[in-house]
Amino acid sequence: MAKGAIPPPTRGRNVDSSVSRLREGFGRVPVAAVIRRAEELPQALASQVPAVFFLRAPAFHLGPLVWAVQARGKMAFVHIDLIAGLGKDRAGVAFLAREIGVNGIITSHSGLIAAAKAERVVAVQRLLLYDDLALPSALNALDHARPDVVEVLPAIIFPLVVDQIRARLSLPMIVGGFVTDATHREAALERGALAVSTSTPSQWP
């Protein structure tokens, strides 16, 4: 990415970080591109995906990547739990929202959801399905935290638990985790997922 192509900071409030904008985008193309390394970004920018999820990015070099996404009319989300160098607290959330101007924050922690909502960015809470015995308490935590969107992982479990989730929560769901081919994507969308998130570039339309 040429440095000259990077737009100036959007400073948070100037960007449309609404859930309705996200719903519209996923209505057209129901896929979010998951980026783990900066080198993967150009392909995501060139794709039709309406949203980019940054995992594992370095906090203090994140700005240009986020602004490049927004310059393409896409929404940029950051997984705060995996961002190196950033406090996983209110100040960390405020930095991402105000200084970087991200559209949304992804976290597994209920405590950060409130902080993200206070900053008026889209709050995405991860529902981690590694253990069926842990699901009831995880649903309680989600019900209590009230995120804007739930990201359910891994995709292979989603069809097994979607009815259980819906019985407790009426939140839009993004399905991620080993969405490596069209079969996984279609299975999730058929069961009512708003979109899938995937780091497999061949799955970015």
Add this chain to the structure above:
Amino acid sequence: MRTPDLSGSLLPAIRDAASLSQALDLGYRQVLLERGSLLAIIGPLASAARRGIAIFVNLDGVEGIAADSAALAFLATDLGFSGVVSVRPHLLADASRFRLRTVQRIHALDSTGLETGLSSIVAPAPYAIAIAPGVAVPQVMPAIREVTGTPVWGTGYITTTEQANSVLAAGANVVSCARPEVWREFSPVAVRD
């Protein structure tokens, strides 16, 4: 190690006295205490261990014991348990000092998390790694085998015999499961009879 080793590919996941006796009645010589209070069923567990039943404890799931050396010493020395399961590398390193078999739990939720988990595998190699959710094993086995030849357990969301079989067919050595109906299908007693 003098404590009993595993004796089959299905490991009943138990949580209380009722599920413990159900597993033992079906002829199993091994159980995983996955949830619940260890202290509430310490008597039956200790007596099972004395009779040669291999008992594994999920340190991240059970209540009543701390995640520290004193607890590990108690499990190993006083109770004669066979091994422990945890996501925490430090705890497992400590457990191996007490001659407990160590099973490192690794979450297979997405490729990024799996990579992180696989890169945190303790040295010396654990007795096994437990992939959670177990039903993801067929999808992630190639990525696991790229980095380690350690035996693999599948644990979590294995609720039917078909799922258990597909996880074993994908190369897992052991599946743990909390459903008695699946225990019956794999029961060592039924095989012997």
